Amino acid sequence: MLRVEATGPLVLLQDGGRPGLAHLGVGRSGAADPRGLAQANAAVGNPWDATGLEVLVGGLVLRALAQCVVAVGPVVHELRVDDIVTVGPGALRQYVAVAGGIDAEPVLGSRSRDTLADLGPLPLAVGDVVRCGSLRGTAAPPSHDGLVRLHPGPRADHFHPGTLDLLATAGWTVSPTSDRTAVRLTGPLLVRRTTVELPPEGLLPGAVQVPPDGQPIVFGVDHPVTGGYPVVAVVEHGDLGVLAQAAPGSTVQFTATW
Amino acid sequence: MRAVRPYGPVAFLLECADSDDAVGLHLALRAAPVDGVVQTVPGAVSLLVECVSHEAMLSASRACARLKGVRPEASSREHVLDVRYDGPDLETVAQRAGIPVAEVVERHTAATCTVALTGFAPGFAYLRGLDPVLATPRLASPRPSVPAGSVAIGGPWTGVYPRRGPGGWNLLGTTSAALWDLSRETPAVLQVGDTVRFRAV
Numbered sequence: 001m002l003r004v005e006a007t008g009p010l011v012l013l014q015d016g017g018r019p020g021l022a023h024l025g026v027g028r029s030g031a032a033d034p035r036g037l038a039q040a041n042a043a044v045g046n047p048w049d050a051t052g053l054e055v056l057v058g059g060l061v062l063r064a065l066a067q068c069v070v071a072v073g074p075v076v077h078e079l080r081v082d083d084i085v086t087v088g089p090g091a092l093r094q095y096v097a098v099a100g101g102i103d104a105e106p107v108l109g110s111r112s113r114d115t116l117a118d119l120g121p122l123p124l125a126v127g128d129v130v131r132c133g134s135l136r137g138t139a140a141p142p143s144h145d146g147l148v149r150l151h152p153g154p155r156a157d158h159f160h161p162g163t164l165d166l167l168a169t170a171g172w173t174v175s176p177t178s179d180r181t182a183v184r185l186t187g188p189l190l191v192r193r194t195t196v197e198l199p200p201e202g203l204l205p206g207a208v209q210v211p212p213d214g215q216p217i218v219f220g221v222d223h224p225v226t227g228g229y230p231v232v233a234v235v236e237h238g239d240l241g242v243l244a245q246a247a248p249g250s251t252v253q254f255t256a257t258w
Numbered sequence: 259m260r261a262v263r264p265y266g267p268v269a270f271l272l273e274c275a276d277s278d279d280a281v282g283l284h285l286a287l288r289a290a291p292v293d294g295v296v297q298t299v300p301g302a303v304s305l306l307v308e309c310v311s312h313e314a315m316l317s318a319s320r321a322c323a324r325l326k327g328v329r330p331e332a333s334s335r336e337h338v339l340d341v342r343y344d345g346p347d348l349e350t351v352a353q354r355a356g357i358p359v360a361e362v363v364e365r366h367t368a369a370t371c372t373v374a375l376t377g378f379a380p381g382f383a384y385l386r387g388l389d390p391v392l393a394t395p396r397l398a399s400p401r402p403s404v405p406a407g408s409v410a411i412g413g414p415w416t417g418v419y420p421r422r423g424p425g426g427w428n429l430l431g432t433t434s435a436a437l438w439d440l441s442r443e444t445p446a447v448l449q450v451g452d453t454v455r456f457r458a459v
Contacts, residue, residue: 022299022306023284024446025380107440117380118421154263154271181424197395197413200377200384202299202306204269212398226301226377228396228412228426234266257267 001065002098002130005084008059011124012113013104014095016049021108022225028205029114032180032221033093033241035144036073040097043071047137050101051111053124055094060087060124062096068132069099092247101133116181116222148239150254153208155198155230160191167208167216167233168256175215176248180222183243185252189214190232200226206235218243262319269308270319271301277374277386280305281450282327289328292321300375302384302415333373333451337435339418340459341367341409345429347394351411355391363458365389366409366430371416371454376446381420381438383448388416400426407432409456 004011014037017030031037031054038048046052053060062070064079071077073094077085087094104111104121113120124130150168172185190210203209207219209229218235220243235243235254246252260279263271274280277300284300287307294314299306307322309315343363352359371387378384393414401424404410408419410427419425420437433456437447448454 020297022297023377025377025382108445116423118423119380151266152264154265199302199304199413200375200415201271201301201304202377204265204299204306204308206266211400224378224424225299231265234264234269236267 001132002062002068002070003065004060004124004126004128004130005063006059006061006126007124008055008057008087010056011060012054012115013051013102013121014054014112015051015110017112017221018108018110018114022202025225026108026117026119027114027221027223027225029110029112029117029120029221031095032244033095035241036091036093036095037097039074040071040095043074043076044069044097044099045138046097046099046101046135050097050135050137051104051133052098052102053096053130055087055096057092058087058089058094060096061085062130065129071097092245098130098132101135103131103133114222115179116224144238144241146242147255148242148252149236149257150208151234151236151257153231153233154201156232158192158194158230159210159232160193163190164233164258165256166190168254172216172252174246174248174250174252178248180220182220182223183218183246185216185218187215190216192230198228198230200228201231203227203231204234206237206240207231208233208235220244260323262323265306267312268310268315269306270315272305272307272322274303274305277302278330279303279327281330281375283322283325285328285330286325287322292318292325294318299377301377302375330451333449333453335449335452337448337452337454339409339433339435339454339456341431341433341456343431343458345408345410345431347428348430351392351394351428351430354394357391362392362430365392366416367456367458369416369456373448373450373452373454375450376448379420379423381446381448383417383437383446383454385416385454386414388414390414394428396426397428400424404429405432407434409433
């Protein structure tokens with residue numbers, strides 16, 4: 001068991017999420033950067049998707065109430081009672097795993113906090129106690145080349161010719177309004193050639209939607225399950241973790257697959 | 259045969275004939291899954307199909323394009339939702355329709371609506387049957403947060419936001435009806451085929 005002594009702006013329980021429930025209005029959720037969760041879980045001998053903590057911009061301090069083994073990213077800490085572990089500044093989203101996984105009441109089969117749908121355990125607050133589970137397993141952290149691969153989307157034909165190439169070649173700045181629901185990008189205008197309103201269509205993490213202001217939105221793990229603005233392109237699912245680590249103000253470049 | 263649109267390496271979007279076809283195909287795929295399909299997401303006139311791999315996507319897209327849908331079961335469930343009509347967009351809807359606000363309320367409460375599909379957010383249902391005079395385009399820029407229970411119009415649809423969250427529909431008012439309840443076996447209260455009426459309070 002661990003007690004929360006301090007949190008940064010946002011610390012969430014996350015696991016592999018809730019795939020397959022979109023027809024209920026429930027999106028996938030889960031770790032925004034699954035590679036990060038897998039890395040921490042592997043360090044303590046958990047299955048890759050055991051429940052861990054997703055820490056936005058650091059600031060988390062945990063105190064051990066019992067002996068336990070904790071990983072912050074790949075770094076393992078063997079804690080005795082009253083030992084402290086701190087998650088300082090680092091990647092935009094850092095992951096903390098506890099040997100055995102973190103225990104909490106699952107909602108619809110997952111302990112992930114879905115920030116859009118308001119499902120799952122609440123964000124951690126000072127004084128909360130994090131309970132350890134008894135999972136064992138192995139996790140091979142998926143290797144990744146850091147590319148963000150882009151595929152044509154279902155409504156690319158709603159845009160002027162050349163829009164996909166513009167999206168794939170321009171540098172895009174990550175907007176400060178980005179979160180687990182979506183990474184909002186600013187850059188050149190993506191211009192629609194029709195203003196016909198689309199009826200609502202299904203959305204998946206990675207869908208690149210363009211509202212009337214011409215600036216793309218890449219949906220993340222806490223996505224709405226349907227939406228009405230045209231989806232011009234789709235980011236490959238395994239590459240979404242790269243976007244989840246892109247800090248506001250940084251530049252994102254896509255890689256075309258066509 | 260339905261048109262298939264690309265949706266990345268492992269998913270595709272099927273253009274359906276109408277919302278019954280979209281929901282019917284969704285139900286058919288749940289009853290008799292096609293190999294390699296992870297999940298299906300019904301839209302108003304489309305079905306998004308997610309598969310385990312690119313290869314599965316290629317074969318499933320061929321199979322799904324021709325699949326016959328299942329007619330949604332007729333539902334005898336009826337919901338009457340009490341609404342306080344004091345939303346910020348009542349005036350916009352009235353002006354666009356060229357009618358007084360009181361008539362917006364009259365026409366909204368006179369409609370017998372049916373759940374065409376569910377989705378968007380937990381417990382959200384797209385209701386058809388809105389008086390066409392009241393149809394109003396979505397807002398140019400969505401509100402970051404609308405109150406729980408907001409009763410709204412988006413294009414030809416009406417519906418209720420079950421919980422607080424972002425929303426681009428025109429807000430008519432609010433209901434206190436609980437439409438998402440995790441203690442139920444089916445947490446979403448409104449199911450495809452259900453009848454919904456609104457009552458002014």
